[in-house]
Amino acid sequence: MPNHLVNEKSLYLLQHANNPVDWYPWGEDAFAKAKAEDKPILVSIGYSSCHWCHVMEHESFENDYIAGLMNEHFVCIKVDREERPDVDQIYMEAVQMIAQHGGWPLNAFCLPDGRPFFGGTYFPPEDRSNGMVPWPQVLIRVIDFYKKNRNQLEENADSIVKNLFASNTPVEPSNATIDRTTLEQAAQELARRHDDEFGGFGQAPKFPPSMALNFLLQARASLLESAKKAPELKEVSQRIDEVINTTLKGMAHGGMFDQIGGGFARYSVDRYWLIPHFEKMLYDNGLLLDIYSKAWTTYKNPLYRAIAEETAIWALREMRNPDGTFYSAYDADSAGEEGKFYVWTPKEIKDVLGEETGDKFCRVYNITDTGNFEHGYSNPALTESDMEIRKSLKPARDKLYEHRKNRVWPGLDKKQLTSWNSLMIRGLAEAGFALDRKDLFDVARDTADFIWNNLRTESNRLMAVYYNEAKLNAYLDDYAFYAEALLSLIAYVEFYHPGESGKYLERCESVAHMIIEHFKDENGAGFFFTSHDHEDLIARKKEWWDNATPSGNASLLHVFSSLYYLTAKPEYQEAFSALRKAYTGLLARNPYGVPHTLSALMAEMNGIEVIKAKDVDNLDQLPAILRELPWKRRFTLVTDAENQPAGYQRCIGTLCLQPVSEPGEMFQESL
Structure with a gap:
């Protein structure tokens, strides 16, 4: 029998609609039930393309005994983090305080009013001798503690909420001046953290460092300018070039890039960019499309043009809703196995391409009898850096793509998010101009128009999600990313649609005014993640650090600085200066956690x-x-x-x- 999720739109929630767990969606009904029955709440958060979310669902949430425990002792709420990043943000930070780590699935135990007191991520259904407490034991211990130590739980919850509010305040602003030298030194220090052999930063797992590369791309320009007076800096600029190019080539040649169908997976599980976690996210591909397009303009490496073009084609072919927006994500799993859609054996390759071409393809793309993935399968990754060889195998890749289309596809989450669509708009606009592809630019323009016409209310407020109709009030990221996307349109639209720059500039200003009116902290620094009239949650949060996507506050540095030079209106310069001051302490403490901020400051320093x-x-x-x-x-x-x-x-x-x-x-x- 379906539970309370059966009428939801979210794919992730619908995947749990037939669990024996009596799941509720986030809302007043669940909280009213918890208060009336004095039961603790389990807030369980995930997303449709999350591999371990699927694992925990299958192992625990589909288990009748475990579901019985959950239903008897808890009010259970399921949350799609992509629909409700505000809820995810709060409980993720709380669980990180409690467990010293976070991730998804995220499971937070709360008092009936929603204040968290305990939590964790994935738990197995039974003891596997790996140190992880089985989920049934967690449930039993939590309810026992809830009944016997309520006062202590209240104190714990109060302390967590207090810390949630405290973390809104950035590190005390520094008196240090953020000048060109400061930013160039940050670039040099970031370069010292680079993996010179394979590219990227740090060890496994490796995530695509799109925002860091964007900063370095602008830092190299600054260093070249500075080298006119200090020639020793030219060598530093060349070092930055090495970092950018090693990383871009490493990702392009590796298995994180889908060598057959285009587009990037979410991250590499190894240092070599060889084996990805196979889910494909719209936001990653928008950000990567942006940096590869800019790198093509800067370095004229045909590999970068090819990767940008193939990523754009993938997005248009496999992610675009006929209405005009882009879907969110492809799952990592198909036919119940992670990566099955993407991996090959030499025999499968040769059955499609024939012996001679198949043998060449296997050699060039590292398809071996032993395999580089699981069960003797290989994930294609280039072993040759010669672009002519890559070009010569395009017909083979196309043939393999047509064959692959007949496999069981990974699940597609068709939710359309304003924030992630805006990142893809920006990527497509930059690609359209850089590659001289008006068709790509026009898709960016059409998508931006769709959001303006269909995800905006009569009171000029944006909405966050679209499922054939708009729903949920927009968050700061929706507004800020959309404004940044409009800036990319303003930059180039006169070349393709003369006379339209004024229209998009007017829209960008309108969005900026909405942000200032509804998100600005009137008593402190920066902008809240939710608007002043948003649903009351246990805390109203701000995000300063970049994660897989830029922070909204960092994005606003780009918006306000650009609008100032476009309009000469002092209100934008004032907003930019106030945000920059708020970031000085964070920059002094950990500049590498705020690359999108560094990029905005460097762009302004270089002269927009x-x-x-x-x-x-x-x-x-x-x-x-x-x-x-x-x-x-x-x-x-x-x-x-x-x-x-x-x-x-x-x-x-x-x-x-x-x-x-x-x-x-x-x-x-x-x-």
Whole structure:
């Protein structure tokens, strides 16, 4: 018999709708029941493409005995963390305080009002002699403690909530000045943490460091400029180039990139980028599309162009909703096994390609008889760095892709999130311009328009999720990422749709005003994750550190600085300066936890550029000129303002150069 999740839209919740556990969705009904029956609450949080979430469901939540324990003693709430990142944020931080680690599935035990007192992540159903307490024992111990030590649990819960509020305050702002030297030194220190053999930072598991690479890409430009006065810095810039290129090549050649179908998996379980955790997330691919496109513009390595193009094609082919937005994720599992959709044996390859081509493919892509994955299977990863060999095998890859389509596909989570769609909009806009692919840019533009027209209320507020209709009030990330996406459209839209930059600038300003009005902390630094009129939770949180996606506050540094140079309105400079000051303490303590912040500060230090064009008839010449330059945050606006002189005027930060009639004349020193 279905439980209370049966009418939900979330795929993750629906996957649990037929569990014997009497799951409730997050809402007043569950809390009212807990208070009326004086039962503790179990808040269990996960997402549809989470492998260990599936494992715990199968082992414990589908077990009648365990479900009986849960139903008798607890009110059980299931939460999709992608729908409710506000709830996930609170209970993840609480469990990290309690257990000193976090992850998903996340299981938090709470008092009837939602205050957490205990929690953990995955628990096995029985004793496996690995030190992990079995889930039934956890349940029994928690209910026993709840009945016998209620006062102590109340004290524990109060302490946790107090710490949740305390963590909103960033590290005390430092008096240190954030100048060009400070940021360049941060880049050098980050480079020292680089894995020079395989790329990336640290050991396994390795996550794609998109935001760190974006910062380094801008730091190299700063170092090259500084090297004009201090020649020794040119060698430092070359070191930054090595770090960027080693990492981009390592990810592109490895098995984290789907060599057959395009797109990136979430992370590599090893140091070598060989074997991924096979789930594919929209946000990762948006961020990686962005950095590979910028790297192509900067380094002109054809591998980067190919990876950007294949990632964009994958997103359009396999992730796009016909309505105009993008789905969230593909599961790691298919047919009950992780990675089964993606791995091969030499025989399977040769059955599709024939002996000669199949043998070559196996050699180039590391498909062996012993396998590099489980059960003798291999996950394709390039062993050759020669682009001509890669190009020559494209027909083979296409043939294998067509064959692979007949396998059992991983599950697709069709929820459409404003925040993650915005990251893909940004990636597609940058790719469209960098690759000279108007079709990709137009998809970015169409998706941004869809959000504006379908996930915005009459009161001009954004919504967070779309399932054929919009639902849930938007969070800070939704607003901030969408504003950043609009900035990428503003940068290039005049080249494809003349006269539209003003429209997207107006929208971006509208979103920025909503953020300031509804998310700003009037009594402290920064912006809250939820709006002032959001549902009351046990804590109203702020996020300062970057995670798999940028923090909303870091994203706003990009938004406010760009809007200031686009509009010259002091309110944006004031907002940027206040946020920058809030981050000084964090930068002094751990700059590597805030790469998107470093990127925003470096972009502003390098001088955000605005090219103003008035009464020109050769704008079509400008894109090719810009593509010959290393990537930099530049905007092109067509204007008819009376006080704007005719021709092209390049403004770098607050310095505007003399207008010229030919676009190439603006960059004669750079070209």
